[in-house]
Amino acid sequence: MRVTLRDIATRAGVTKATVSYAMSGKPNVSADMRVRILDIARELGYQPNVTARALSVGRAPTLALMVENIANPFYPEFALAVERAARERGHFLLICNTDADPDIGRTYLRRIAGQLSEGIVAMAGHLRIDDIAAVNQSGVPVVVCMWEEPEIAPPAPCVTVDFAHAAAIAAEHLLSLGHRRIGVLVDGDAHELHHQRRLGGFMHTMHAAGIDIDASHIVRAPDTIASGKQAARALLATAPSLTAIFATNDLLALGALRAAHEMRIKIPQQLSVIGITDIRAASESYPALTSVAVQTREVAAHAIDLLLGLIDGTIPVAPPPLIITPSASQLMVRESTAPPRRSRNSE
Amino acid sequence: MRVTLRDIATRAGVTKATVSYAMSGKPNVSADMRVRILDIARELGYQPNVTARALSVGRAPTLALMVENIANPFYPEFALAVERAARERGHFLLICNTDADPDIGRTYLRRIAGQLSEGIVAMAGHLRIDDIAAVNQSGVPVVVCMWEEPEIAPPAPCVTVDFAHAAAIAAEHLLSLGHRRIGVLVDGDAHELHHQRRLGGFMHTMHAAGIDIDASHIVRAPDTIASGKQAARALLATAPSLTAIFATNDLLALGALRAAHEMRIKIPQQLSVIGITDIRAASESYPALTSVAVQTREVAAHAIDLLLGLIDGTIPVAPPPLIITPSASQLMVRESTAPPRRSRNSE
CATH class of the missing domain: 1.10.260.40 (lambda repressor-like DNA-binding domains)
Known part of the structure; x- marks a missing residue:
């Protein structure tokens, strides 16, 4: 007791x-x-209770997390991991939801940096690079998380996942099951491909295996279940020979499961579906979704350690980006993937 | 342009x-x-840009929202509604996740009240009443949201939903379909029933219709899909004659759908399932869940208006609790409810 x-x-x-x-x-x-x-x-x-004690002693050890869309389940799951990592180290976490609006993001960054927090963890996809750099240069450290722009250096120290590798794991899983005719749902819209790195890792692995993915079978859709469903419906209607769908995010993959259900396509007998991230809804869906788990907790812990080191001055400014490589064991095989039926696979 | x-x-x-x-x-x-x-x-x-302008001018117009468990999808959905309501009125919202720990909650309340925010919206289920009252009396207004203790007055001004009425709507829906043998999943554990008001509203409506719910068919389970599934499995195994399950929350209801799937019980042909709240996962589940929608946006807007009025002094301290009554149109009938089969309904 x-x-x-x-x-x-x-x-x-x-x-x-x-x-x-x-x-x-x-x-x-x-x-x-x-x-x-x-x-x-x-x-x-x-x-x-060390945690409660640390929080109630001394000056306000407030950290802030900026997220783009708190209604997308990945963000709250990541926020919880960051909040726990911060609390284990005796720090508060304030969560700021920018609603994917760069202007709101800028205002939050400035207000937080000026008055509320000693340091900021930023999911930076929706923030302007110069806004982040400005805050970071003003002396309030920013750590960028889950950065996945392929060609732009992150505007601040960064902890992220090797998303290309995560996508390669998904590709290898589908290849090992015998899939050759594969469709792809990519998070993106007419203006921008958000998951270019993931798509690149997937395509590279397919290409190395001698498999060409038809460009018309790569569909971009915003990261929601509804748009994933719509995109998958269109894809499956125009390309009935596909035996598998790879989605760069779990919500899109969950949408593909819904589309298959509505079109009376059996999962996994007639169609395999795999996503990336392993949000909680992946294991709770019907059928349960095969996904490549992203190391939310590891990224959160590294981000907080890095941020506290930058605040304390024990870590020099601007270390190189820390990229956490998923090991092969992160593949979570569930009910949504299986070998293709011969009849659908043969050409 | x-x-x-x-x-x-x-x-x-x-x-x-x-x-x-x-x-x-x-x-x-x-x-x-x-x-x-x-x-x-x-x-x-x-x-x-009025929003960005309001945020960047003048003193820090920071409000805070305290939530219990950001990984439970209801909280981020509510947080988004509160954040938007605050932003529309030119105010920041900081989100504090207390991980359902009253000690963390107390520390957040004190730190926020002392330094970070002008006012607090609190989902108060996990907070100590005297902690809320203390902050409120210190001059930093607190508005309590979604309070549903049946016998305890909220410790601060309060905006909530008539959860008993919401449950009565669910009961009437099942009754109108012809269900008579009904099981209930209630959010709670061995120590506490969190949804006593909802259970009360449901039982009252059933009783008024001459239906007795067997006490052994009322099962308490913590508010997750996994525990809902486990509780529903046990209930359906011991009471095979049930034709419907009412769950006091959507996650429990979604768990019941999973249990039915695993036990090869057809939804809605062999079992109807209904929840309360209408979180997004309800409409996105397979089959889509019938639920009684709770007015998240209305509560959020009323809570922010009340909080700002208390901060400005335009609203006198401690108005009576504002209870928003759901109208009958809030029932969202989807795929998980239907009339019972005669064979299962007859006794």
Whole structure:
């Protein structure tokens, strides 16, 4: 049984508040009483809740996380990981949702940097590079997370995942099952391909295996279940010979599962579907989605460590980007992938 | 084409920063230059981005939202609604995730109240009543949201939903379909029933219709898909004659859908399932879940208006709780409910 402040209070014959004051060294407890209470705490083997204690002592150790769209389930899952990593190190995390608006993002960055936080973890896809650089140069460290622009250096120290490798793992899984006619759903819109790195890793692996993906079988769609469904419906209608769909994100893959259901295409007998990220909905979907897990917790922990090091000055400014490589074991094989039927695979 | 600060700067032959300073009345622009820039802005038909402007002018108009578990999809959906309501009124929202730990909650409340925010919207289920009351009495207004303790007055001004009514709507839907043998999944654990009000509203409606729900058919489970699945499996195994399950939350209901799938029970032919809240996953599940929608946006907007009124002093302290009653039209009938089969319904 864990010893609580209440147990100490009972033994000492004082209120819990008095014990709490004594523990935190507040002046409204006499020195004698304080010694007596601390002795009892030692006797009983009291272990303070380090987390709560760290948060309530000293100056405001506030960190901020900027996310693009809190309604997309990946962001809250990542936010939870960052929040826990921060808390384990005794720091607060404020979460700012920018609604994917660069102007809101800029305003948040400035306000946070000026008044609220000592450092910022930024999911930077929707932020202007010069806005991030400006805050970082002003002396409030920014750590960029999950950066995946292939050709632009991140505007601040960066912790990310090797998304090309994650996509290669998905490609290898489909190849090993025997799939050759594969469609691709890529997060993006008419203006921009958000997941170019993932697409590149996938295509590279396919190409190395001698498989050509028809350009018309690569469809871009914004990262929601609804748009994934719509894109997959169109793709499956125009390309009935496809035996598998690779989606660069789980929401698109979950949309493909919905499309297959509506079109009475059996998963995985008639169509395999694989995503990337392994958000919780992947394992909870029907059928459960095969996905390549991204190391949310590792990235979160590295990002917070890096940020605190930059704040304390123990890490020199602007280390090179830290890219966390997923190991092959991150493939989560579930119900949505299987070998193709001969009849669909033969040409 | 929208006129930007850059357009004005080009016309005036100055930098964008100078235009920005002139617009915000900063002293580092001469009076003459300021007049000239404002004239050009008028000429060009410049419309300032009111949202970004409100955020970047004046003192930090920061509000905070405390949520219990950001990984539970209801909270990010509600957070997004609160964040948008705050932003529409020119205010920042910081989101604090307490991980359902009252100690973390207390620390956040104190830190926020002391330094970071002018007011707090709190999802209060996991917070200690005296912690909320203390902050509120210290002059930093707190508005409690989604309160549903049946017998305890909320510790601060409150905006909530009539959850008993929402549950009654679910009950009426099942009754109108002809269901009589109904199981219930309630958010709760061995120590506490979190959704007592919802259970009460459901039971009251059933009782009024002459239907008795067997106490052994009411199962409590924590609010996750996994525990909903487990609880529904146990319930359906011990009570095979049930034709419907009412869950007090959508995650539990989604778990029941998974249990039915695993047990090869057809939805809705052999079992109807209905939840409350209408989180996005309800409409995206397979089969799509019938649910009673809770007015997330209305509650968010009322909460922010109330909080801002309390901060400005235009609303007297501690108005009575505002309870938003769902109208019958909030029932979202989807694929998971239908009349029971005669064979299962007859006794």
